[in-house]
Amino acid sequence: xxxxxxxxxxxxxxxxxxxxxxxxxxxxxxxxxxxxxxxxxxxxxxxxxxxxxxxxxxxxxxxxxxxxxxxxxxxxxxxxxxxxxxxxxxxxxxxxxxxxxxxxxxxxxxxxxxxxxxxxxxxxxxxxxxxxxxxxxxxxxxxxxxxxxxxxxxxxxxxxxxxxxxxxxxxxxxxxxxxxxxxxxxxxxxxxxxxxxxxxxxxxxxxxxxxxxxxxxxxxxxxxxxxxxxxxxxxxxxxxxxxxxxxxxxxxxxxxxxxxxxxxxxx
Amino acid sequence: xxxxxxxxxxxxxxxxxxxxxxxxxxxxxxxxxxxxxxxxxxxxxxxxxxxxxxxxxxxxxxxxxxxxxxxxxxxxxxxxxxxxxxxxxxxxxxxxxxxxxxxxxxxxxxxxxxxxxxxxxxxxxxxxxxxx
Numbered sequence: 001x002x003x004x005x006x007x008x009x010x011x012x013x014x015x016x017x018x019x020x021x022x023x024x025x026x027x028x029x030x031x032x033x034x035x036x037x038x039x040x041x042x043x044x045x046x047x048x049x050x051x052x053x054x055x056x057x058x059x060x061x062x063x064x065x066x067x068x069x070x071x072x073x074x075x076x077x078x079x080x081x082x083x084x085x086x087x088x089x090x091x092x093x094x095x096x097x098x099x100x101x102x103x104x105x106x107x108x109x110x111x112x113x114x115x116x117x118x119x120x121x122x123x124x125x126x127x128x129x130x131x132x133x134x135x136x137x138x139x140x141x142x143x144x145x146x147x148x149x150x151x152x153x154x155x156x157x158x159x160x161x162x163x164x165x166x167x168x169x170x171x172x173x174x175x176x177x178x179x180x181x182x183x184x185x186x187x188x189x190x191x192x193x194x195x196x197x198x199x200x201x202x203x204x205x206x207x208x209x210x211x212x213x214x215x216x217x218x219x220x221x222x223x224x225x226x227x228x229x230x231x232x233x234x235x236x237x238x239x240x241x242x243x244x245x246x247x248x249x250x251x252x253x254x255x256x257x258x259x260x261x262x263x264x265x266x267x
Numbered sequence: 268x269x270x271x272x273x274x275x276x277x278x279x280x281x282x283x284x285x286x287x288x289x290x291x292x293x294x295x296x297x298x299x300x301x302x303x304x305x306x307x308x309x310x311x312x313x314x315x316x317x318x319x320x321x322x323x324x325x326x327x328x329x330x331x332x333x334x335x336x337x338x339x340x341x342x343x344x345x346x347x348x349x350x351x352x353x354x355x356x357x358x359x360x361x362x363x364x365x366x367x368x369x370x371x372x373x374x375x376x377x378x379x380x381x382x383x384x385x386x387x388x389x390x391x392x393x394x395x396x397x398x399x
Contacts, residue, residue: 052341
């Protein structure tokens with residue numbers, strides 16, 4: 001090996017080493033940057049930020065007597081579907097619904113009496129996700145796109161939904177709808193504060209988690225002029241829902257299935 | 268080497284054709300359109316959730332963390348390094364300042380050929396679809 005070649009090899013080796021350390025230093029610098037800024041979220045300050053209150057158990061009581069006062073009223077449905085950008089496909093096969101109405105006999109299939117009270121017979125009952133205590137949809141979701149929060153809300157993460165529709169098959173209440181088409185062109189009045197959904201995603205009522213986080217009531221409860229819908233905490237024995245359930249006879253949809261639905265109807 | 272003339276000529280032609288977009292750009296005098304970001308004007312310029320340097324490189328990571336915090340953990344407030352609180356929201360906080368998607372987000376995304384699907388669901392500010 002002559003002198004020149006030896007020198008050349010040494011130089012290239014050194015240069016390569018130098019370049020490599022430079023790159024490494026760069027990578028470490030980036031690591032540091034990410035770490036610093038993610039500290040805010042995972043670090044100590046976290047405890048001061050409001051999260052999900054696991055001591056609560058949100059539920060709803062619907063007084064059908066009050067609900068049926070105004071015939072053909074759709075205030076709760078309109079309010080909900082407007083703020084959540086629910087599309088209207090004008091085709092029952094594609095229909096997306098968060099709240100809808102079903103005749104009493106359809107909503108409560110287990111109420112087998114031949115002769116119902118006249119004030120309930122064939123009357124439209126508002127129904128939506130029951131936020132079950134034992135939600136079958138959650139058990140079947142392969143991506144954890146739907147899960148039960150600590151405060152009882154059966155949440156949906158539309159980022160994660162892959163559109164397999166297992167949850168729709170599992171839900172005994174038909175509370176879930178699937179976007180067969182791009183919903184954007186079918187939303188009359190887009191509310192920019194709430195996302196729309198995309199084709200291939202399942203959606204349903206989320207108990208207005210975004211409003212509860214701000215200390216507001218769900219939109220349907222607020223929209224009801226008869227105050228037929230009452231939202232509250234089941235874990236608090238003095239809460240409005242517990243008081244109502246204590247004083248009145250209530251029924252739930254298909255309780256025999258063991259899903260433990262948390263929407264109570266006063267009849 | 269046999270037929271070296273032909274091979275070398277062929278290689279030259281191949282390399283020439285392969286790199287033709289570069290030559291075309293050089294000849295026409297204009298390089299590919301560089302991202303040209305329009306930042307919020309001085310009046311509505313507020314403090315960002317992090318430094319520009321950080322945001323440039325990691326805004327996508329930050330948005331992913333925000334997404335999981337809000338949707339899955341129910342935490343909606345972000346504390347920046349300067350101690351300021353922000354609502355973790357793409358459409359309220361981010362586009363509250365950077366209100367023009369075409370002049371801000373799209374500039375780099377188009378340049379780099381990335382197509383984030385945020386806007387498939389989240390509503391772009393001042394979009395034609397919002398009829399208000």
